[in-house]
Amino acid sequence: MSILRESLKQDGPFLDRKYLSKKYVPEKLLMRDEEKNTIEKHIGNHFSSGMGHHLLIHGPPGTGKTHTIKRIKYDAEDLLEEENIDGKIVYHKCDDDSLYEVFIRLNQKFRDYPSSGVSLSRAMNDLSPHVTNERTVIVLDEFDKIRETHRTVGDPINTTVRQFTRLHEESSRPMDVQLQLILITNDPSIKARLESHNIETFSPITVQFSRYGAEDILMILKDRCQKAFREGVVKEGAISLLSALVKEEGGDIRGGLKTLEIAGEQMYGGNEKIDEADIRDAIAIKNKNDVKSTIRDLSIHEMLVLTSICSKNKSMSKEMYSTYKKLINKTGYEPKSLETVRKRILPRLDDQGLIKTERKGKANQGVFTYFYPGDDNMRKMIYDVVDGGVFNELELPPTFVGRGTLRT
Ligand SMILES: Nc1ncnc2c1ncn2[C@@H]1O[C@H](COP(=O)(O)OP(=O)(O)OP(=O)(O)O)[C@@H](O)[C@H]1O
Numbered sequence: 001m002s003i004l005r006e007s008l009k010q011d012g013p014f015l016d017r018k019y020l021s022k023k024y025v026p027e028k029l030l031m032r033d034e035e036k037n038t039i040e041k042h043i044g045n046h047f048s049s050g051m052g053h054h055l056l057i058h059g060p061p062g063t064g065k066t067h068t069i070k071r072i073k074y075d076a077e078d079l080l081e082e083e084n085i086d087g088k089i090v091y092h093k094c095d096d097d098s099l100y101e102v103f104i105r106l107n108q109k110f111r112d113y114p115s116s117g118v119s120l121s122r123a124m125n126d127l128s129p130h131v132t133n134e135r136t137v138i139v140l141d142e143f144d145k146i147r148e149t150h151r152t153v154g155d156p157i158n159t160t161v162r163q164f165t166r167l168h169e170e171s172s173r174p175m176d177v178q179l180q181l182i183l184i185t186n187d188p189s190i191k192a193r194l195e196s197h198n199i200e201t202f203s204p205i206t207v208q209f210s211r212y213g214a215e216d217i218l219m220i221l222k223d224r225c226q227k228a229f230r231e232g233v234v235k236e237g238a239i240s241l242l243s244a245l246v247k248e249e250g251g252d253i254r255g256g257l258k259t260l261e262i263a264g265e266q267m268y269g270g271n272e273k274i275d276e277a278d279i280r281d282a283i284a285i286k287n288k289n290d291v292k293s294t295i296r297d298l299s300i301h302e303m304l305v306l307t308s309i310c311s312k313n314k315s316m317s318k319e320m321y322s323t324y325k326k327l328i329n330k331t332g333y334e335p336k337s338l339e340t341v342r343k344r345i346l347p348r349l350d351d352q353g354l355i356k357t358e359r360k361g362k363a364n365q366g367v368f369t370y371f372y373p374g375d376d377n378m379r380k381m382i383y384d385v386v387d388g389g390v391f392n393e394l395e396l397p398p399t400f401v402g403r404g405t406l407r408t
Pocket residue numbers: 021022024025026028029030031032059060061062063064065066067068185186220253254257
């Protein structure tokens with residue numbers, strides 16, 4: 001029998017693992033009818049009158065904001081086509097874009113558009129006809145993550161709102177602008193961050209996605225298990241335990257789905273079942289992967305400050321800084337000042353749980369801060385992430401590689 005035929009026959013734990021993937025947008029999000037109905041009502045009003053309210057959607061991570069809006073977009077596009085109604089919903093995840101990049105990407109959703117070489121005001125003007133000629137909904141997901149640049153004076157979220165509301169003011173036919181803006185964020189301080197004049201001109205309807213309760217999480221995860229796994233593979237107790245742990249960690253459904261996927265990958269097939277112990281093992285693997293991906297996203301400076309701290313069991317800022325300087329000099333990058341390392345880099349590493357800090361001493365005798373690796377395995381993880389290559393060239397201090405964990 002061919003390998004393909006054999007593999008097709010194999011009965012692993014999964015029925016269809018796409019249901020655990022973050023790309024899978026459910027046909028129906030459980031327990032989100034109210035939020036979905038509100039958003040749909042306002043989008044519907046916009047398409048029928050061209051004057052729909054702007055929306056501000058907010059709520060904690062992993063509560064279904066992105067997938068609700070994506071579901072609505074897909075359904076609405078089918079409906080508009082079916083009913084022969086002119087209108088367009090444009091979705092853009094802002095991630096780490098500058099405001100300039102956001103306008104460029106939006107133009108590119110309407111037509112062929114250059115990626116550079118046009119000014120911000122030109123890109124804005126070029127967007128204007130699209131939101132004038134046709135009823136348009138622009139969804140900016142994670143709009144609070146728009147990057148600060150010299151163009152964004154003050155908080156970029158305010159510049160963003162100002163630029164979009166200006167589309168109305170600067171259009172030659174302001175009454176004809178048919179733009180509905182939907183802004184999505186998980187920043188709990190969003191209302192405080194928006195300046196009052198921006199709230200006035202933008203005046204959105206707010207849709208809040210509240211945190212899930214333990215029962216909600218259990219229902220969502222059970223539903224996914226039924227779709228993704230063969231019947232009975234995931235034991236009831238395992239789903240209950242996972243739901244309780246997801247709730248404890250803040251309720252982000254993503255963590256639960258990823259854990260289930262890892263638990264399934266660890267199964268050898270046959271009649272194996274996923275039980276509570278498998279869930280705990282999968283969580284340990286997931287946490288390790290999460291740390292690695294956080295390390296992967298660090299800048300070279302953050303990475304080398306972290307490396308310097310991990311080269312010792314315990315260090316003070318001066319010795320840590322001198323190791324960092326030695327390392328960064330070998331890369332050819334200009335070192336950041338001790339001040340920058342102290343004020344910006346160390347707090348960021350601390351926030352991400354990559355290092356631990358401890359302050360010792362009395363105010364009148366001098367207070368010292370000590371830095372420790374955030375995790376016993378941190379050295380190994382850094383080493384894995386950069387694949388050893390860079391570090392070999394950097395000639396790390398012997399303590400970093402001399403513990404037997406790295407080279408083996
Ligand atoms: N009510 C629900 N029913 C089914 N699946 C859900 C539900 N809520 C969330 N999910 C799933 O959880 C995952 C996270 O959802 P989503 O990406 O929409 O979160 P979010 O609120 O946009 O988070 P963030 O603020 O981090 O961007 C997705 O895989 C989504 O399908």
